[in-house]
Amino acid sequence: MNDMRDLYEELILDHNRNPRNYPKKPTDCNCTAHGHNPLCGDEFIVNLTVEDGVIKDIGFEGAGCAISTASASLMTEAIIGMPVEDADKLFSEVRHLLTDDDEDDDGEHADESVLGKLSVLKGVKEYPMRVKCATLAWHTMHAALMGKKDSTTE
Amino acid sequence: MNSSPHMLERNFTTDPERVLDLKALRADFPALHQQVRGHPLVYLDNGATSQKPQSVIDTIRHYYERDNSNVHRGVHTLSERATLAYEGVRKKVRNFFNAASIREIIFVRGTTEAINLVAQSYGRPRFSAGDEILITEMEHHSNIVPWQLLCQQTGATLKVVPFNDAGELDVDAYHQLLGPKTRLVAVVHVSNSLGTVNPVAEMIKAAHQFDVPVLVDGAQAVAHRKVDVQALDCDFYTCSAHKLFGPTGTGVLYAKEALLADMEPYQGGGDMISRVSFEKTLYNDLPYKFEAGTPNIAGVIGLGAALDYLDELDMAAIAAHEDELLDYATTQLQSLPGVRLIGTATEKASILSFCIEGVHPHDISTILDGEGIAIRAGHHCTMPVMTHYGLSATARASFALYNNRADVDALIAGIDKVKEIFQS
Numbered sequence: 001m002n003d004m005r006d007l008y009e010e011l012i013l014d015h016n017r018n019p020r021n022y023p024k025k026p027t028d029c030n031c032t033a034h035g036h037n038p039l040c041g042d043e044f045i046v047n048l049t050v051e052d053g054v055i056k057d058i059g060f061e062g063a064g065c066a067i068s069t070a071s072a073s074l075m076t077e078a079i080i081g082m083p084v085e086d087a088d089k090l091f092s093e094v095r096h097l098l099t100d101d102d103e104d105d106d107g108e109h110a111d112e113s114v115l116g117k118l119s120v121l122k123g124v125k126e127y128p129m130r131v132k133c134a135t136l137a138w139h140t141m142h143a144a145l146m147g148k149k150d151s152t153t154e
Numbered sequence: 155m156n157s158s159p160h161m162l163e164r165n166f167t168t169d170p171e172r173v174l175d176l177k178a179l180r181a182d183f184p185a186l187h188q189q190v191r192g193h194p195l196v197y198l199d200n201g202a203t204s205q206k207p208q209s210v211i212d213t214i215r216h217y218y219e220r221d222n223s224n225v226h227r228g229v230h231t232l233s234e235r236a237t238l239a240y241e242g243v244r245k246k247v248r249n250f251f252n253a254a255s256i257r258e259i260i261f262v263r264g265t266t267e268a269i270n271l272v273a274q275s276y277g278r279p280r281f282s283a284g285d286e287i288l289i290t291e292m293e294h295h296s297n298i299v300p301w302q303l304l305c306q307q308t309g310a311t312l313k314v315v316p317f318n319d320a321g322e323l324d325v326d327a328y329h330q331l332l333g334p335k336t337r338l339v340a341v342v343h344v345s346n347s348l349g350t351v352n353p354v355a356e357m358i359k360a361a362h363q364f365d366v367p368v369l370v371d372g373a374q375a376v377a378h379r380k381v382d383v384q385a386l387d388c389d390f391y392t393c394s395a396h397k398l399f400g401p402t403g404t405g406v407l408y409a410k411e412a413l414l415a416d417m418e419p420y421q422g423g424g425d426m427i428s429r430v431s432f433e434k435t436l437y438n439d440l441p442y443k444f445e446a447g448t449p450n451i452a453g454v455i456g457l458g459a460a461l462d463y464l465d466e467l468d469m470a471a472i473a474a475h476e477d478e479l480l481d482y483a484t485t486q487l488q489s490l491p492g493v494r495l496i497g498t499a500t501e502k503a504s505i506l507s508f509c510i511e512g513v514h515p516h517d518i519s520t521i522l523d524g525e526g527i528a529i530r531a532g533h534h535c536t537m538p539v540m541t542h543y544g545l546s547a548t549a550r551a552s553f554a555l556y557n558n559r560a561d562v563d564a565l566i567a568g569i570d571k572v573k574e575i576f577q578s
Contacts, residue, residue, distance in 0.1 A: 004571070013576065041532065041546030043546070063546065065515075133516065
C-alpha cells in the first residue's frame, strides 16, 4: 500500500479539519482523562457523561496529528449513546483492526461492519509507528471509564 | 590529501579550495542505495544518526571475524590485536579533536553517558546548596536532565540562558547569569532542533574569567565542523560516534587532564583499578579510571574507521558543502506558502526545522516516507524549545556530507505532495 490516499482518506482528512464533539466538555461530564503520546506530543482530554452504564455524551479537547484527531473524532461519534461495555468491545475491535495482536484477544471478532466508519482507520496498520496515534483517544476514553486520570500510549 | 579519491580539484571557479566528489562519496554509503516504498531513499535524518561508510561496516566485521577478544587483559595474539586496535583509536580521537593527550580521551556509550559522567564524577562531590549550574534554553534533554538530577542530589540550582525567536542565544543574558555562584556551564555546540551554532569560544572565555569550567555538547557539531578542543579551551567536550558515521553505543568524553585527575570514578568495576583488596582499592591511571568493565570494543574500532574516513576528506570542504546545501534548502522552503522555518539564526549548521500550516509534523513525515524521504518529526528531545515556539513538534530535515541538491529537490516535491493531500 503505497498510495498515501489509502492512509489519508477523505473521511480522515475531513474529521481532522472539522473534528466532531470538539472542543467539548459536557456540562454534566462525570468521567474524564488526559491522554498523552510522549513520542509525538499528541495530547487529548476525553470527557464523558455516563448514566446507568450508558455513555450519554462525549467530547474531547487537545491537539494531535491528523490520524489521532480523526480517530478521536470518529470515536466520539461511534460511542455516543452506547453502553460502556459495548464501547470497550468496540475499542477491542479497533485495536484488532490496527494491530492484529490485541493482547486481550479472545479470538472472537465480529465482522468489520460493527466498525462502520471506523474501518477507515485500517490504512494505519501499514504504518506501525503511527498505530499509537490512532489508539490514543481510545486508551484515554478507556482510562476515563476506569476512573483513571491519565493515560499514555507508552 | 590531494591523492584522496573523494576530492576534486575545483577548476571551474576561482575558489582554490577543493570540493567534495559527491558521487564517489555517496557510493561509499551502502544504505543510501535502496528503495523505500518504491522510491530511491532520500536520507535527511542525519541529526538522529548518520549512515555508515562501507569501510566502517567492513572494519567491524573484520574485528569480529578475526580479532575478537577482550582488551587490556590477555597476552595472547587476539587480545593483543584487539587492544592495539582499540587503543589506536584513542590516538585517532586525540588527533581528531587536537586534544593534548590520550589520557584526556574517555570512551563512553555516547554523549548522554559522557554528560552524566561529568555531572556525577565532577559535579556531585563538589556542588552544594547555593551553587549554580548554567545551561541554555536550547539544550537537548540529555544536557538538562543529568543536571536536574545533580541539583536534586546536591541542592545546587539550575539557571537557563534564553534564546530569541530566531533561535540565537541571548549572549547578554549569559553574561548576566554568569557569576561567582556559577560552578559549571553546559552548552550545546550546534542545536539539534534549531541548527544554531552557538558562540562557544566566547562563552568559554567568559566563564573562565570566573574560573568556571565549561562542558560543550558536541553531538550535533562534530560531523559538520572542525573541533579543536585546545583552541576552544573547553573543559569537557562530548560526542557520539553514530552521528559521526560510526556505530551506535560508542561515544567520547574529552576532558582536561587536570580535571579528570581530580575526579571520582563514574562506575566501579574491572579495568578501572590498579589494585583491589577489601580494605582499599587503588584506581587505574587515566583514562582507564573512567572505563569500568569491558568496553564497546567493536564500536570504538568502528569509530576509528569513521575517523580514518573523515581524515581523507577536508572538514572545511564538508562544512562549505553543507552550508551551501542548507542555504539552497532554506531559500527553497522559504518560498513555499504555508511553510514556516523554526530556527533562523545567522550561524547555522545542517539542520532545517519547519512546520506546515494545518499539518502535524508526524503526518508530514509519514507522507514524505511514502516518497522515500526520511526526516524526523517530533520534539527532538528538546521540549523547552518547542515550548518557546508554542509547538508540540516540528519536522526536521538534517544534512550530512553525502546529501546533494537532488535530495533537497525531492524534499520540496514531497512537501508539495503533503500540501496537496491536506488541501484536498
